[in-house]
Amino acid sequence: xxxxxxxxxxxxxxxxxxxxxxxxxxxxxxxxxxxxxxxxxxxxxxxxxxxxxxxxxxxxxxxxxxxxxxxxxxxxxxxxxxxxxxxxxxxxxxxxxxxxxxxxxxxxxxxxxxxxxxxxxxxxxxxxxxxxxxxxxxxxxxxxxxxxxxxxxxxxxxxxxxxxxxxxxxxxxxxxxxxxxxxxxxxxxxxxxxxxxxxxxxx
Amino acid sequence: xxxxxxxxxxxxxxxxxxxxxxxxxxxxxxxxxxxxxxxxxxxxxxxxxxxxxxxxxxxxxxxxxxxxxxxxxxxxxxxxxxxxxxxxxxxxxxxxxxxxxxxxxxxxxxxxxxxxxxxxxxxxxxxxxxxxxxxxxxxxxxxxxxxxxxxxxxxxxxxxxxxxxxxxxxxxxxxxxxxxxxxxxxxxxxxxxxxxxxxxxxx
Numbered sequence: 001x002x003x004x005x006x007x008x009x010x011x012x013x014x015x016x017x018x019x020x021x022x023x024x025x026x027x028x029x030x031x032x033x034x035x036x037x038x039x040x041x042x043x044x045x046x047x048x049x050x051x052x053x054x055x056x057x058x059x060x061x062x063x064x065x066x067x068x069x070x071x072x073x074x075x076x077x078x079x080x081x082x083x084x085x086x087x088x089x090x091x092x093x094x095x096x097x098x099x100x101x102x103x104x105x106x107x108x109x110x111x112x113x114x115x116x117x118x119x120x121x122x123x124x125x126x127x128x129x130x131x132x133x134x135x136x137x138x139x140x141x142x143x144x145x146x147x148x149x150x151x152x153x154x155x156x157x158x159x160x161x162x163x164x165x166x167x168x169x170x171x172x173x174x175x176x177x178x179x180x181x182x183x184x185x186x187x188x189x190x191x192x193x194x195x196x197x198x199x200x201x202x203x
Numbered sequence: 204x205x206x207x208x209x210x211x212x213x214x215x216x217x218x219x220x221x222x223x224x225x226x227x228x229x230x231x232x233x234x235x236x237x238x239x240x241x242x243x244x245x246x247x248x249x250x251x252x253x254x255x256x257x258x259x260x261x262x263x264x265x266x267x268x269x270x271x272x273x274x275x276x277x278x279x280x281x282x283x284x285x286x287x288x289x290x291x292x293x294x295x296x297x298x299x300x301x302x303x304x305x306x307x308x309x310x311x312x313x314x315x316x317x318x319x320x321x322x323x324x325x326x327x328x329x330x331x332x333x334x335x336x337x338x339x340x341x342x343x344x345x346x347x348x349x350x351x352x353x354x355x356x357x358x359x360x361x362x363x364x365x366x367x368x369x370x371x372x373x374x375x376x377x378x379x380x381x382x383x384x385x386x387x388x389x390x391x392x393x394x395x396x397x398x399x400x401x402x403x404x405x406x
Contacts, residue, residue, distance in 0.1 A: 061345055069348045071341070084338040093345070116330060123326065127319060130333025135287040137340035138274070142264055142296070144347060144379055145272045176347055 003053055004028070004105060007077055011128040012121035020119050027115055028105040033057075033098040039080060040096040046085035048106035052078050055102030056165045060173070061094050070174035073099075073162050079129065080104070099166065148177045152185050206256055207231070207308060210280055214331040215324035223322050230318055231308040236260075236301040242283060243299040249288035251309035255281050258305030259368045263376070264297050273377035276302075276365050282332065283307070302369065351380045355388050 005021050016024070028051070033039060039057065040046050050057075057080045059072040071094060074080045085092035086109055116123040139158070143151050155175060156163060162171065172182040208224050219227070231254070236242060242260065243249050253260070260283045262275040274297060277283045288295035289312055319326040342361070346354050358378060359366060365374065375385040 061348075063348045064350075069345075071344060082341075083334060084341060087334050087338065116326075117323075120320075123319075123330075127326075127329060127333065130330065130337060131286060131290050134333060134336050134340065135290065137337065137344060138285075138287060140344055141274055141340060142272075145264075145266045147267075 003077060004051055007051070008121050008125045011125040013124060014121060016119070016121035020121065024115055024119055024122055025105075027111040028107050031104050031106055033102040033104060035098055035101050038095060038097045039104070040082060040085075040092055040094065042093060042095050043091050044085075045089055046082040046092050046096075048108060049079055049081040049083075049086055049112070050096075050104040050106050052076050052080060053103040053105060055098060055100040055104075057096060057102060058099050058166070058170065059094050059096045068173065070170055073159075073166055073170070073174055075161055075165055083133075099170075144176065148175070148181045148185050149188070151175050151177065152182065152189075206280060207254055210254070211324050211328045214328040216327060217324060219322070219324040223324065227318055227322055227325055228308075230314040231310050234307050234309055236305040236307060238301050238304050241298060241300045242307070243285060243288075243295055243297065245296060245298050246294050247288075248292055249285040249295050249299075251311060252282055252284040252286075252289055252315070253299075253307040253309055255279050255283060256306040256308060258301060258303040258307075260299060260305060261302050261369070261373065262297050262299045271376065273373055276362070276369055276373070276377055278364055278368055286336075302373075347379065351378070351384045351388050352391070354378050354380065355385065355392075 002021070002025070004025065005016065008016050008021070008024065029048070031050075033055070039048070039050055042062065052074055054076060057074040057078075058070055059074070059080065059082065060068045060070045063069050072080075080096050082092040082094045082096065084090065085094075112126070116126050136158075139154070143154055146154070152175060155171070166174075168182055168186075169179045172179045175182065177185075205224070205228070207228065208219065211219050211224070211227070232251070234253075236258070242251070242253055245265065255277055257279060260277045260281075261273060262277070262283065262285065263271045263273045266272050275283075283299050285295040285297045285299065287293065288297075315329070319329050339361075342357070346357055349357065355378060358374070369377075371385055371389075372382045375382045378385065380388075
């Protein structure tokens with residue numbers, strides 16, 4: 001079945017009908033993005049939110065020193081965009097680009113609002129999406145007070161699928177630590193696994 | 204008019220009828236909380252989200268050294284609680300308590316879901332609340348890479364009403380900086396105002 005059909009049903013209490021889904025789908029625009037191509041550039045208004053069918057994307061902003069700071073990472077079945085700019089209509093302070101070649105479904109704010117009124121399953125999905133997104137960002141805010149080790153551990157537990165899709169410097173930036181610190185954390189973790197493999201009797 | 208009535212209308216595209224509002228209100232439980240009284244304690248499941256009619260509250264977690272880390276601050280017309288625990292039903296890692304004597308309206312997750320189905324205005328309010336909450340947490344994540352000065356500046360711009368409701372050590376914790384750093388930022392800001400008052404001709 002269509003990934004968006006599966007996604008809506010996952011978060012809706014009732015199965016969406018074929019007719020309703022066709023209506024939902026007709027509100028989206030299909031687009032391909034080549035690696036490094038922007039969905040959104042700093043200073044633009046985020047006109048579209050993207051449901052990712054294929055590929056990986058990232059949202060980041062440039063700090064005062066011109067360093068890229070990762071804000072969000074996304075893979076298939078995730079939504080990418082800048083919610084503030086999308087909702088309020090203000091220019092975005094973020095960039096969203098394709099980390100891999102992507103296929104996405106784009107929706108405007110107006111179309112999304114119309115569907116939330118006309119399609120109960122889509123509305124439920126939107127509510128759950130808001131909740132899930134809030135939960136995820138809340139976790140990130142909380143993790144700021146964690147050590148680098150604990151931060152990485154939580155990241156791997158929550159998002160194991162990110163580990164092989166993004167390189168270390170992107171993950172380090174997402175976690176708000178330096179690449180060297182992440183390197184140390186990973187070395188320490190590898191050592192720990194080696195010791196665990198040897199077993200307590202052998203030490 | 205009732206604060207919750209005004210709140211729903213603020214975020215709904217159509218005015219809620221008196222009848223619908225009475226139905227909404229009947230799903231809430233009124234409660235008074237004395238200063239320092241908990242709405243939620245670490246380890247409990249968050250059964251209720253609270254709409255604050257009066258007073259100020261805070262959400263925090265205890266770090267590994269037993270230090271309180273502010274996660275959210277709330278005043279009148281804000282919602283307090285732990286969304287993850289409320290939605291997923293898992294024990295909370297947060298404490299939510301009254302910073303001032305409070306009056307709140309409590310709602311369960313089931314009642315909220317029922318109202319989202321039965322009352323279009325309440326549903327719209329919920330969607331907007333999810334958006335606003337996401338926007339706010341997104342801003343906080345972004346601000347992590349800011350200097351202490353810029354972090355405080357954004358805080359005052361976005362939440363001027365928090366400045367007189369919470370003491371410096373609570374605001375410092377919310378911003379993820381030490382009390383001494385905040386003190387320095389404030390001194391610097393005061394000096395700047397003094398220089399601005401003197402005017403460029405006098406220097």
